Amino acid sequence: MSLNIHRVAHRFGYQRVLEDIDLRVAPGEAVALVGPSGCGKTTLLRAVAGLERAPQGRVVVAGEVWQDEARKQWLPTHRRALGYVFQEASLFPHLSVRGNVEYGLRRLPAQRRRIPLEQALELLGLQALLARAPATLSGGERQRVAIARALATSPRLLLMDEPLAALDAARKAEVLPYLERLQRELHIPILYVSHAPDEVARLAQHLVLLRAGQVLACGPTLTLMTRLDLPLSEGDGAAVPLQATIVQTDTHDQVTTVETAIGTLHLVGMPAQPPGHRVLLRVQARDVSLSLDKPQHSSVLNIIAARVAQLRPDGPGQVMVALHAGHATLLARVTQRSANALALQAGQPVYAHIKGVALLS
DSSP, rough: OEEEEEEOBBBTTTTOOOOEEEEEEOOOOOEEEETTTTSSSHHHHHHTTTTSSSSEEEEEEEEEEEEEEEGGOOOOOSSSSSEEOSSSSSOTTTSSSHHHHHHHHOOOOOGGOOOOOOHHHHHTOOOGTTTTTGGGHHHHHHHHHHHHHTTTTOOOOEESSSSTTTOOOOHHHHHHHHHHHHHHHOOEEEEOOSSSSHHHHHHOSEEEEEEEEEEEEEEEEHHTTTTTTTTGOOOOEEEEEEEEEEEETTTTTTTEEEETTTTTEEEEEOOOOOOOOOOEEEEEEEEEEEEEESSSSSSOOEEEEEEEEEEEEETTTEEEEEEEETTEEEEEEEEHHHHHHHHTTTTTTEEEOOOOEOOOO
């Protein structure tokens, strides 16, 4: 489906616009909206949902006009086939889990019901919680109920505004697999707002980077996360997500061998998975060091041949280096002194020493 948005924000006495955004979201894909607070992420979601009406706005979803101020067309929120999940679950305290989920069905005509209620409950793992009151649920359980309530309306588009931001790491880890399952099984396109790079890398195939109400960049997630001209590759948290396929596991040494776009990697202590199983990894730039020669004896398991693509200052005394490795881009954050000592420059062959690899999923 396509999502076309034109000039959706005009507020507070000055012009702050999100204009000429033309998103094409495939079924089962997620587009992440990323940027600093106040850049327009939530404004964009609210405009798509019909919760804000821009004086010059135009919103078209899958060919259906939801707003076109030039032609005085406006579709109210309750007639837009969407589900909205907020940062806070905001469940009705007087209703059970089943009652909260069923609430989304009340105004939905039978002919528009494409997702059976029981399917939504099963996808979010709520069958054992149906009689429970919201006050007895954990934060992760409440958010799963909120997502099921949104799915019960059989949306053509799912809007998620930092749905995991209020959860601790353990609760996030509980909910994320359910979001991945929704993508696989329901094929509903998702617009997903988040400040968390790991969530974006794990869930979103495409990314829109916003700044001060303008689109700074739009494209595949991996491409944008490794571009040195964008803030996503800045600082200590810069990282590269990598899809990996398990080759084999050495049970004696607890070392799993995987194939990735940058080459073969060896991971220690990874949960056992069969060959062919796909996982998502993260390599942080701060965990990559460089050398001009391949060491003969090293404790580092993963040393990859690469070529310097680009360099950029990255804070006091630091340099971010983009590397061509295999068929992908890798980032390394090194000191300015090290960059000078190695005389790093674009096109130079190097060896990347990957000291740490995190398993995202």
